[in-house]
Amino acid sequence: MSSQQRKQVILGAYLGGVNHHTAWWDPQAGSQIEFDSFEHTARTAERGKFDFFFLAEGLALRERAGQVFDQDIIGRPDTFTVLASLAAVTEHLGLAGTINATFNEPYELARQFATLDQLSGGRAAWNVVTSFDAFTGQNFRRGGYLDSSQRYERAEETLALVRELWDSWRSDDIVADKDSGRFLARPDAGEFAFHGSHFDVSGKFTVPRSPQGRPVILQAGVSPQGRDFAAGNADAIFSPYGDLPDAVEFYRDIKARAVAAGREPGEIKILPSASFVLGTSEADAIEKYRDIRNQQVTGQTALILLEQIWNRDLSAYDPEGPLPDIAPDPEAPPIIQGKAFIHQDRFATVERLRAVAESKKLTLREVVIDQFERGPIVGTAQQVAEKIDSFVQNDGSDGFIIGSHLVPTGLDEFVDEVVPLLQDRGALRADYEGTTLRDNLGLAIPAEREKASAR
Numbered sequence: 001m002s003s004q005q006r007k008q009v010i011l012g013a014y015l016g017g018v019n020h021h022t023a024w025w026d027p028q029a030g031s032q033i034e035f036d037s038f039e040h041t042a043r044t045a046e047r048g049k050f051d052f053f054f055l056a057e058g059l060a061l062r063e064r065a066g067q068v069f070d071q072d073i074i075g076r077p078d079t080f081t082v083l084a085s086l087a088a089v090t091e092h093l094g095l096a097g098t099i100n101a102t103f104n105e106p107y108e109l110a111r112q113f114a115t116l117d118q119l120s121g122g123r124a125a126w127n128v129v130t131s132f133d134a135f136t137g138q139n140f141r142r143g144g145y146l147d148s149s150q151r152y153e154r155a156e157e158t159l160a161l162v163r164e165l166w167d168s169w170r171s172d173d174i175v176a177d178k179d180s181g182r183f184l185a186r187p188d189a190g191e192f193a194f195h196g197s198h199f200d201v202s203g204k205f206t207v208p209r210s211p212q213g214r215p216v217i218l219q220a221g222v223s224p225q226g227r228d229f230a231a232g233n234a235d236a237i238f239s240p241y242g243d244l245p246d247a248v249e250f251y252r253d254i255k256a257r258a259v260a261a262g263r264e265p266g267e268i269k270i271l272p273s274a275s276f277v278l279g280t281s282e283a284d285a286i287e288k289y290r291d292i293r294n295q296q297v298t299g300q301t302a303l304i305l306l307e308q309i310w311n312r313d314l315s316a317y318d319p320e321g322p323l324p325d326i327a328p329d330p331e332a333p334p335i336i337q338g339k340a341f342i343h344q345d346r347f348a349t350v351e352r353l354r355a356v357a358e359s360k361k362l363t364l365r366e367v368v369i370d371q372f373e374r375g376p377i378v379g380t381a382q383q384v385a386e387k388i389d390s391f392v393q394n395d396g397s398d399g400f401i402i403g404s405h406l407v408p409t410g411l412d413e414f415v416d417e418v419v420p421l422l423q424d425r426g427a428l429r430a431d432y433e434g435t436t437l438r439d440n441l442g443l444a445i446p447a448e449r450e451k452a453s454a455r
């Protein structure tokens with residue numbers, strides 16, 4: 001297969017805060033919040049011809065019984081400030097930010113992403129999330145604001161309005177003709193009106209059309225509502241399914257939903273999150289991986305992660321003993337505040353964990369170590385490149401959003417050792433071909449409105 005025909009692997013670089021996927025205690029680990037860390041990771045990703053840099057968002061520190069977790073999502077500063085600063089030190093790398101559609105106003109969101117797209121020369125992407133519980137809302141003084149059943153309804157309207165705002169300008173609206181003294185091509189540039197059940201607004205938008213017209217839309221959320229929202233609206237999905245066969249099923253499901261929504265399957269990319277560990281041999285990599293996981297998952301972390309599934313107080317259980325012998329309690333109020341509970345059947349998950357514990361003879365903590373890492377890719381550089389490429393060629397995904405347990409230097413060895421092998425296989429670009437993130441992802445620039453008042 002020539003590199004022209006071969007499905008290209010899309011790569012995103014993920015930098016999270018301090019949590020059970022990272023290793024802040026490692027002697028080589030640096031700050032999770034200083035500019036240098038973001039800059040190093042972004043520059044490294046660009047050196048490796050990655051499509052984009054990706055930031056998750058945490059609007060609340062997660063708590064259990066009033067206590068912040070043992071190793072929780074700490075060190076997630078404001079997304080727009082970080083991405084704007086990275087726009088200045090990178091040239092081709094997309095800049096993707098997770099921003100909540102529940103707690104933000106569409107007008108502000110449209111301004112912020114259009115501005116990022118302007119400043120970066122067309123590299124902005126918005127990962128639209130809806131948030132999961134009232135706890136996050138407390139930080140916004142809204143308490144139980146907006147029931148979860150309405151979150152996607154609001155997200156649909158938010159996105160429709162944001163698009164209306166982005167489309168309110170045409171790229172030829174600014175003439176700036178110094179000879180004639182004419183700045184605007186038409187007096188109604190930026191004019192918009194939107195009448196929905198969540199928003200009823202009209203006026204003029206302040207940011208002229210940005211290089212991508214519409215910044216790239218990502219989505220993360222896997223409920224049926226979330227899937228339909230993504231299938232109808234998103235250019236890519238940040239997926240939690242990094243393992244077969246779930247990944248293939250999710251891939252098929254989303255592409256089918258996109259087709260049902262009148263789109264081409266290739267218009268929406270599926271990108272699972274994945275961690276990686278490289279070794280000089282497979283055995284060396286597995287040993288390193290086990291060692292990292294063993295340190296990441298303390299007894300307290302193991303219990304808390306299981307409480308998210310059981311939705312019960314498990315603090316009396318011994319992490320070095322067997323899994324709790326009781327059933328989960330889906331009806332009780334959430335025991336963990338602020339955690340994104342990935343849509344799933346608690347009973348089926350518990351059954352699966354019990355089967356793993358039984359067949360592998362694992363303790364409670366060992367089950368968590370074994371089961372709670374997102375799509376680990378472990379092996380020699382050759383094996384890791386092979387796994388990534390074959391996963392993508394077999395439609396497990398269209399690429400990966402890759403994070404390392406080591407901030408900020410963890411991605412270096414991936415770029416030095418795995419990227420050249422992916423390039424040799426014809427699965428990754430040797431160099432950037434276009435200038436925008438849409439170019440990187442092979443997505444078209446959306447058509448503009450007809451001239452003047454045609455809308």
Ligand SMILES: Cc1cc2nc3c(=O)[nH]c(=O)nc-3n(C[C@H](O)[C@H](O)[C@H](O)COP(=O)(O)O)c2cc1C
Nearest residue numbers: 056057129130131220221222223226239240340343
């Ligand atoms: C892989 C993945 C990553 C996510 N990352 C974030 C995040 O960084 N910040 C956030 O507020 N929510 C995040 N979410 C949660 C989404 O906000 C979403 O609202 C939540 O999963 C509920 O949607 P659902 O019911 O469709 O799954 C993530 C979800 C998934 C599946």
